[in-house]
Amino acid sequence: MGVGGVGSARERTDNDGSGPPGTAGVANEERLPIHAEGKLIHKITPNPDSEGEYRYERTFKSPDLAERYGDPTFTYETISVPKEQVREEVRNGERSTYVQRTQQVIGTAQEQRNAEREIWNKKPEGGVQPQHIPPLDGNVPLYHYKKESDAEDMQNRGAPLNVAWETEDSQSIKNHMENGNGGGRWLPASPITAIIRQNRYVNLPDGGTKSNDTHVMRWVPNALCTTKQYHIRLYDVPFDDIKAVGQAHRDPCDHGKIPFLDANFKLDKAREAVVGFWGDGHSNINHESTDIGNTSNKFGSHSGTWAYFDED
Structure with missing residues (x-):
């Protein structure tokens, strides 16, 4: 979440080409989202309506947003978190606000869909490509x-x-990874590690938007940390040959200590952990790897490679 460059969004994406895939400058006519630079403001305050909880509010302010959309402020959904997941200096009343200089990819839902289509059209050539994945295309x-x-x-x-996944929906994936042949290996160590389950959303090609259907987590044993875990957000998707897609990452040790800043979520490592479960004799499902190219300078631990699971 740190600053990755200098100059305006127009300079970063139009002039030097260093913006994330599927973005363009502030004045772009391609109807693509922009890579806006600004300040991300985190505010954490006691929840007056619930003892032992805090309200976590975030806003992103950027002159690039003002130039493109007429409003410099993007406001995120407010969430409530238990006091255990708030930094100690906040609980002690020493601090309630954090400000970061950062960049965000922001646009309308249609601009984000356009960006995903552009990335699909530029899918890398010459990488590891499965021989039988016709469904993993621009609908995903x-x-x-x-x-x-x-x-x-x-x-x-x-x-x-x-x-x-080709044939498994989100609930069957969750059931298998938590209760199947793996013997419940994918479970958080305690309920506290699973409290902050923020919703995320995917865009569907028909214009719809949906939130994640379920979560799967696996605690990573660590002598110094009880909150390190793998985490998959799963989404059921309405395609003939794909039942579910997911976002797998590894939560760092201080995950849940609001706000968590500059975290490395180790996406490739998490993907390989998912592959390890399904490929370790726990099912009759195979996996293939394919290079999609949906990279991000904000999530540098993702190479653009996906794992695709299909049946024997």
């Missing part, structure tokens, strides 16, 4: 999004997706 969502609270057509691009 590439990212999930953080949704603005009061204008549903504006979205902030979140993490890239990296896993897909």
Whole structure:
């Protein structure tokens, strides 16, 4: 979430080509989202309506947003979190606000769809390509999004997706990974690690938007940390040959200590952990790897590679 460059969004994307895939400058006519630079403001305050909880509010302010959309402020959904997941200096009353200089990919829902289509059209050539994945095409969502609270057509691009299943829906994936032949290996260590389950959203090609259907987590044993875990957000999608897609990442040790800043979510490592479960004799499902190219300088641990799971 740190600053990745200098200059305006127009300079970063139009002049030097360093913007994320599927973005363009502030004045672009391609109807693509912009890579806006500005300040991300985190505000954490006690919830007056619920003892032991805090309200976590975030806003992103950018002159690039003002130039493109006429409003410099993007407001995220407010969430409530238990006091255990708030940084100690906030609980002690020493601090309530954090400000970061950062960049965000923000645009209308249609601009985000256009961006995903552009990325599909530029899918890398010469990479590892499965021989039998006709369904993994431009219908499949590439990212999930953080949704603005009061204008549903504006979205902030979140993490890239990296896993897909041919025949398993989200609930069957969850059931198998938690209770199947794996013997419940994919479970959080305690309820506290699973409390902050923020919704994310994917865009569907028919114009619809849907939130994640379920979560799967697996605690990573660590002598110094009880909150490190793998986490998959799963989405059922309405395609003939794809039942579900997911976003797999590894939560860092301080995950849940609001706000978590500059975290490395190790997306490729998490994808391989998912592959390890399904390929370790726990099912009759095979996996293939395919290079999609939905990379992100904000999530540098994702190479653009997906795992695609199909039956024998």
